[in-house]
Amino acid sequence: MRKMVKMAYVIDDDRIHxxxxxxxIEIKAIAEELMVFENGREALNHLKKILRKPKKQQILPEIIFLDLNMPVMNGWEFLQEFTKLKNKLEQKISLYVMSSSIDxxxxxxxxxxxxxxxxxxKPLxxxxxxxxxxxDTAA
Structure with a gap:
């Protein structure tokens, strides 16, 4: 069964990925809208801006794909700040960490x-x- 999400975020500076x-996402038609941020700071600033809007106007992501290694604010720093915002969020957000590291x-x-x-x-x-x-179409 297909599940389309309204909004998904990708926080990653790797343009190819x-x-x-x-x-x-486009071919499988699994998200109505996708926002891309090149670092955690951009995404965090955007989320804070959304949270300042009235509840009815807040369009939050249902899913976030977060890279760990980025300039300006990396994934770990984003997670630390996102944790502080989490309590202000009306909806649950599924957060997936993406990394090429197998450490x-x-x-x-x-x-x-x-x-x-x-x-x-990565690559996913x-x-x-x-x-x-x-x-899952393998079934």
């Missing part, structure tokens, strides 16, 4: 945060991506 994610300590650190739904290794496999959106 972002381009691939955009194409998959066991990084994986452990990510899994220790209740905020993170899953740790995804299509089946894993479809499963996230409830579009």
């Amino acid at each position: 972002v381009h691939l994610l955009k194409k998959v 066991a300590q990084e994986l452990e650190r990510a899994q220790s945060l209740n905020l993170i739904k899953d740790y995804l290794i 496999e299509l089946k894993k991506f479809e499963k996230i959106f409830g579009n």
